[in-house]
Amino acid sequence: xxxxxxxxxxxxxxxxxxxxxxxxxxxxxxxxxxxxxxxxxxxxxxxxxxxxxxxxxxxxxxxxxxxxxxxxxxxxxxxxxxxxxxxxxxxxxxxxxxxxxxxxxxxxxxxxxxxxxxxxxxxxxxxxxxxxxxxxxxxxxxxxxxxxxxxxxxxxxxxxxxxxxxxxxxxxxxxxxxxxxxxxxxxxxxxxxxxxxxxxxxxxxxxxxxxxxxxxxxxxxxxxxxxxxxxxxxxxxxxxxxxxxxxxxxxxxxxxxxxxxxxxxxxxxxxxxxxxxxxxxxxxxxxxxxxxxxxxxxxxxxxxxxxxxxxxxxxxxxxxxxxxxxxxxxxxxxxxxxxxxxxxxxxxxxxxxxxxxxxx
Amino acid sequence: xxxxxxxxxxxxxxxxxxxxxxxxxxxxxxxxxxxxxxxxxxxxxxxxxxxxxxxxxxxxxxxxxxxxxxxxxxxxxxxxxxxxxxxxxxxxxxxxxxxxxxxxxxxxxxxxxxxxxxxxxxxxxxxxxxxxxxxxxxxxxxxxxxxxxxxxxxxxxxxxxxxxxxxxxxxxxxxxxxxxxxxxxxxxxxxxxxxxxxxxxxxxxxxxxxxxxxxxxxxxxxxxxxxxxxxxxxxxxxxxxxxxxxxxxxxxxxxxxxxxxxxxxxxxxxxxxxxxxxxxxxxxxxxxxxxxxxxxxxxxxxxxxxxxxxxxxxxxxxxxx
Numbered sequence: 001x002x003x004x005x006x007x008x009x010x011x012x013x014x015x016x017x018x019x020x021x022x023x024x025x026x027x028x029x030x031x032x033x034x035x036x037x038x039x040x041x042x043x044x045x046x047x048x049x050x051x052x053x054x055x056x057x058x059x060x061x062x063x064x065x066x067x068x069x070x071x072x073x074x075x076x077x078x079x080x081x082x083x084x085x086x087x088x089x090x091x092x093x094x095x096x097x098x099x100x101x102x103x104x105x106x107x108x109x110x111x112x113x114x115x116x117x118x119x120x121x122x123x124x125x126x127x128x129x130x131x132x133x134x135x136x137x138x139x140x141x142x143x144x145x146x147x148x149x150x151x152x153x154x155x156x157x158x159x160x161x162x163x164x165x166x167x168x169x170x171x172x173x174x175x176x177x178x179x180x181x182x183x184x185x186x187x188x189x190x191x192x193x194x195x196x197x198x199x200x201x202x203x204x205x206x207x208x209x210x211x212x213x214x215x216x217x218x219x220x221x222x223x224x225x226x227x228x229x230x231x232x233x234x235x236x237x238x239x240x241x242x243x244x245x246x247x248x249x250x251x252x253x254x255x256x257x258x259x260x261x262x263x264x265x266x267x268x269x270x271x272x273x274x275x276x277x278x279x280x281x282x283x284x285x286x287x288x289x290x291x292x293x294x295x296x297x298x299x300x301x302x303x304x305x306x307x308x309x310x311x312x313x314x315x316x317x318x319x320x321x322x323x324x325x326x327x328x329x330x331x332x333x334x335x336x337x338x339x340x341x342x343x344x345x346x347x348x349x350x351x352x353x354x355x356x357x358x359x360x
Numbered sequence: 361x362x363x364x365x366x367x368x369x370x371x372x373x374x375x376x377x378x379x380x381x382x383x384x385x386x387x388x389x390x391x392x393x394x395x396x397x398x399x400x401x402x403x404x405x406x407x408x409x410x411x412x413x414x415x416x417x418x419x420x421x422x423x424x425x426x427x428x429x430x431x432x433x434x435x436x437x438x439x440x441x442x443x444x445x446x447x448x449x450x451x452x453x454x455x456x457x458x459x460x461x462x463x464x465x466x467x468x469x470x471x472x473x474x475x476x477x478x479x480x481x482x483x484x485x486x487x488x489x490x491x492x493x494x495x496x497x498x499x500x501x502x503x504x505x506x507x508x509x510x511x512x513x514x515x516x517x518x519x520x521x522x523x524x525x526x527x528x529x530x531x532x533x534x535x536x537x538x539x540x541x542x543x544x545x546x547x548x549x550x551x552x553x554x555x556x557x558x559x560x561x562x563x564x565x566x567x568x569x570x571x572x573x574x575x576x577x578x579x580x581x582x583x584x585x586x587x588x589x590x591x592x593x594x595x596x597x598x599x600x601x602x603x604x605x606x607x608x609x610x611x612x613x614x615x616x617x618x619x620x621x622x623x624x625x626x627x628x629x630x631x632x633x634x635x636x637x638x639x640x641x642x643x644x645x646x647x648x649x650x651x652x653x654x655x656x657x658x659x660x661x662x663x664x665x666x667x668x669x670x671x672x673x674x675x676x677x678x679x680x681x
Contacts, residue, residue: 195378200618200660202634203653206641210649211389293504297623300506301638319510320627322517322524329514335507343502350498 022278025355032351038344046153050112053147054126054133058308059110061132061142066091066328069137072103072127079103081131091327101131137330139318145333148310152334155305156292156312157341159225163291164284167230171237172280176268178238179245190242193235204232205294209303218309225304229294237283244276278356286349289342296338312338364672372661376654380433381426383653387646388422394442394644416442416647429647438651443643451636452651458527459625459632460659462552463617469556470563470613475606477560478567483594485572493564500561505620508554509627515550522550525629551628555620559613566609570602577601607671614663618656633659 016024026032045052061067064086072079080100084093107126114120127133135146178189196204208228216224248254249272257267298304299313300320307314312334318324319331395409395418413419416439417428432439438448481493516522523529527547532540574580575598583593622634629635633652640648 191378195375195382198375198657198661198664199379199383199653200615200622200656202619202622203637203656206637207383207386207649207653210641210646211386211391213391289502296504296506301626303641313506316506316510320513322513325510325514326517332507332510335504335510338504339502339507342504343498346498346502 022355026351029351029354031347032355035344035347035349035351038340039348042153042341042344043157045150046157047115049150049154050114050120051122052124053112053144053150054109054123055144055147056110056112057143057148057151057310059143059147061138061144064093064132064134064138064142065140066324067132067134067138067142068093068328069330070132070134072133073100075100081127081133083131099131101127103127103133136333137328139315139331140324145315145330148315149312149333149337152310152312152315153337155222155309156295156338159222159229159295160288160292160345163226163229163233163294164288166226167233168237168280168284170230171234172241172273172276173268174234175238175241176245176273179242180249180264180268180272182246182249186242190239193239196232196235197239201232201294202297205229205298206303208232209298218306221305225295225298228298229291233287233291237280240279240283241273241276244279245272248272248275282349282353282356285345285352289345292338292341292345361672365669368665368668372665375661376658377430379657380430380650380654383650384422384426384429387650388425390644390646392644393418393646396644416440429650439647441640441645441648443640443645443648448648448651451648452633452655455631455633455636455652456655456659458630459618459621459634459656461548462555462625462630462632463614463621463659465548465552466555466559466617466621467613469552470559473556474560474563475567478564479571479594479599481564482568482571482575490568493568497561497565500557500564503558505554505558505623506627508557509551509624512550512554513628523547525627527629527631547630551624551630554628555617555624558620559617562616563606563609563613566606567602570605571598574598574602604671604675607667607674610667610670611664614667615660618660 067084067086070081070084072081080102082095083099083101084095086093103125104127105125106122108121109123109126111119111121125133132144134144136149137145139145139148174189178186199207205228208231209224212224245268254267254271257271262270295304295311296313296316299311300316302314302317305311305314315334316332319335324331393413395413398404398409398412399406410419417425420428429439436449438452440446441448441451444451477493481490484490513524516524523546527544528540529535529543529547532543535543571594575594577598580593580598583597584590588597621630621632622637624630625632625634626638633656637649637652637656640646640652
């Protein structure tokens with residue numbers, strides 16, 4: 001911006017950049033900030049899942065199936081965990097009095113790979129094998145639900161962001177091209193979008209899922225889920241961007257760029273798409289939950305992430321058994337994680353939308 | 361008006377053809393078919409399988425299969441389900457009816473609760489009513505159908521007030537028609553409530569913001585200036601205009617409802633289209649998957665069509681365009 005010498009210092013303080021204004025408005029919305037902080041915490045936990053989780057996602061403890069949540073207790077200056085034993089024949093665990101062991105911090109335990117490539121075995125906390133710390137209990141194979149929840153968060157949380165990034169990139173480019181060139185290109189692209197959007201999402205997801213072979217490795221399944229969700233997600237984005245481009249292309253700065261001889265591609269990417277950015281950020285934040293839920297549903301139905309790999313969806317499959325659900329309600333822990341994540345995204349997205357709306 | 365309806369109807373045909381083509385193409389890309397598993401069975405000779413494949417045109421390229429399929433659809437015949445070993449037409453329509461009933465009642469529940477709540481929240485803006493409504497709607501938007509369905513199953517098991525899943529009791533066939541009807545309704549209530557609960561939040565928020573928008577309009581101020589009572593102003597002037605934008609979200613909510621029904625059906629064992637799709641998917645009964653997808657799309661497109669007509673009926677600017 002050109003600074004005029006006549007502008008006083010006081011006035012300059014008020015000419016904030018659009019981003020600063022946006023940030024100021026966002027900061028005033030408590031609920032959005034709460035959502036943002038929760039999300040940062042969740043993603044940090046997912047990043048350090050191996051370290052924070054006391055066990056490996058596939059650490060079987062078959063003597064302790066359906067162990068109820070066992071929280072450490074404060075005794076003097078350190079935490080202790082009690083030992084529980086199941087009654088013969090059922091999974092009613094009872095604490096054994098006066099048999100406790102301290103919880104240690106930064107202990108060696110199951111091997112894991114920090115950030116996916118640094119081999120490590122130090123865990124934030126842990127205890128000896130007879131006195132396990134099962135914060136959220138165990139599942140039918142005696143696997144620690146808390147640890148699996150953390151490992152699952154790596155998949156569920158990252159799929160949302162990667163999926164959004166892919167489908168929004170496609171949506172932006174296709175929508176921009178469609179709106180900029182208009183005419184026949186536009187008609188063909190928009191008819192195709194309508195086609196995709198007129199199929200109820202889950203039916204389309206299942207048809208797309210059918211095209212992939214069974215017996216894929218876990219990373220292939222991960223990529224597959226992202227591809228499937230992106231194949232569907234780009235259409236609605238492209239439609240909105242196309243509408244915005246249609247009006248933006250009539251603006252004078254586009255005419256200026258064109259008369260300067262810039263290529264069509266450059267005009268779309270450099271001049272038109274940046275003008276849709278505030279909408280895109282809001283829409284992306286509000287759409288992440290759909291991608292997370294897409295993964296959850298696929299894995300829940302048994303066609304997504306496969307055992308023993310943990311995802312929030314396939315962990316919930318165990319809760320489909322009414323008998324399990326009644327007796328071991330802690331199997332629902334992943335759904336609480338899903339709820340908190342989606343709620344946080346909605347809080348943040350709602351605040352972003354209000355902050356981006358300059359009319360209000 | 362009739363011209364408008366006719367044009368919209370005509371628009372649906374290429375859409376449904378396109379959807380069926382895409383689904384067909386996807387299913388033809390799928391590795392293996394229904395007979396792949398049969399091939400492992402030493403009791404079935406390769407000749408028999410080849411004969412069966414030829415009978416279902418599975419030995420032909422996908423576009424030829426499509427033409428055969430399309431031809432039989434025109435005769436109102438959805439083919440023969442390979443996995444169920446019965447004609448697909450009766451199967452599909454029975455399941456479609458169940459999905460329709462489930463979604464329809466869920467919609468009535470959802471709109472019946474969401475609209476009054478939305479109005480109440482808008483009228484009592486910035487009071488505890490409004491705040492608790494917005495909290496509920498945030499929670500409702502964030503809760504997944506999976507959790508709600510699982511909780512409903514748990515509730516049914518814990519209280520024994522409702523049957524656990526399914527659409528009819530084992531002795532359904534022995535009942536009198538009246539008992540059968542009650543049995544079906546009894547099974548329907550819980551899944552419909554679950555589906556409605558997930559749909560409610562969005563409609564409530566929309567109703568609230570629509571009414572708030574119209575309450576700010578000048579004709580509302582004018583009505584108040586003329587000394588009309590607050591109730592008259594809200595219900596006769598503002599509300600009538602706040603309903604219009606709701607008709608547009610009717611279509612969106614229908615799409616969400618069908619996807620939600622997919623999940624609810626699969627968890628609560630409601631024999632609808634979504635459950636049939638999963639069963640056909642696992643059995644590799646590819647024609648049945650295509651049938652399901654096309655029928656679900658038809659349901660959605662028809663719903664949007666009705667929403668368009670309602671909108672055109674209530675807003676002359678649209679039908680005259």
